[in-house]
Amino acid sequence: MITRFAPSPTGPLHLGHAYSAITVWGVAGRLGGTALLRIEDTDSSRVRPQHEAAIYEDLAWLGLHWPTPVLRQSEHYIDYDKVLKRLATEGLIYPCSCSRRQVVDAGGVPGADGIIYPGTCRIRSMSDAKPGDALRLDLAKAANRVASALTYRETGGSEQKQINVVPERLIEILGDPVLRRKDTGDPAYHLACVHDDARQAITHVVRGMDLEALTPLHVLLQALLGLPTPIYHHHRLITDGQGKRLAKIDKSKALGRYRAEGLSPVDIRQMIGFDS
Numbered sequence: 001m002i003t004r005f006a007p008s009p010t011g012p013l014h015l016g017h018a019y020s021a022i023t024v025w026g027v028a029g030r031l032g033g034t035a036l037l038r039i040e041d042t043d044s045s046r047v048r049p050q051h052e053a054a055i056y057e058d059l060a061w062l063g064l065h066w067p068t069p070v071l072r073q074s075e076h077y078i079d080y081d082k083v084l085k086r087l088a089t090e091g092l093i094y095p096c097s098c099s100r101r102q103v104v105d106a107g108g109v110p111g112a113d114g115i116i117y118p119g120t121c122r123i124r125s126m127s128d129a130k131p132g133d134a135l136r137l138d139l140a141k142a143a144n145r146v147a148s149a150l151t152y153r154e155t156g157g158s159e160q161k162q163i164n165v166v167p168e169r170l171i172e173i174l175g176d177p178v179l180r181r182k183d184t185g186d187p188a189y190h191l192a193c194v195h196d197d198a199r200q201a202i203t204h205v206v207r208g209m210d211l212e213a214l215t216p217l218h219v220l221l222q223a224l225l226g227l228p229t230p231i232y233h234h235h236r237l238i239t240d241g242q243g244k245r246l247a248k249i250d251k252s253k254a255l256g257r258y259r260a261e262g263l264s265p266v267d268i269r270q271m272i273g274f275d276s
């Protein structure tokens, strides 16, 4: 059993991350497995070295330990490029130059992963790709290449349920997702995450419910790339006093700040609902 905690060093870790990390290590402990730390530092415009340094410090302070070396996605762009090449050879991705503004103007509406792309560039082929173009997955074509019903297992404690994924429906919920970002050329989260869950032989993905809507896309990518589908556990989210999900923007709940104020890891555990 191998699970992972995969933060992005784009801001300080907050109570929500602490909840997630403690849950990940708790599941690994209960199942006699291993919890890995993975640094998802592919958003090059927002990643900062001080946030990565703070991740190691905060997790160690919480009493969590991980095997080293840690996988840092920024060191593996060559691998994500290989996956993109493969998808290109299979005719499943296309270049897209649309700005966010153009996507909205073309009728894009909010979906589970940002604005649902209306498909403006879908007619373009990879031979016409320009530097700086985003690369998008053609979901309708991708759905045609895999079984019409995919499944994954969701577990919470001792119970497991099977969740059905209907690939053709993903386009309505997500639109064609970006797999390589515009301008920076960074691999998108979906691509790097799915690739590395397989590379690290992750058997259990434990992460927040905020990512649950994206899991069907990850299952589709796994099917397309011939990768195994792990078991998923989407845990509850820690909210602020008003019931709003904590965001990295809300620096007030940063773990480092609580630490500086003299709180102990036990205090943090109690604040987020763990007994000890």
Ligand code: GLU
Binding pocket: 005, 006, 007, 008, 040, 193, 206, 207, 208, 211
């Ligand atoms: N890097 C993602 C985040 O910080 C988490 C990815 C995952 O657990 O799949 O939100």
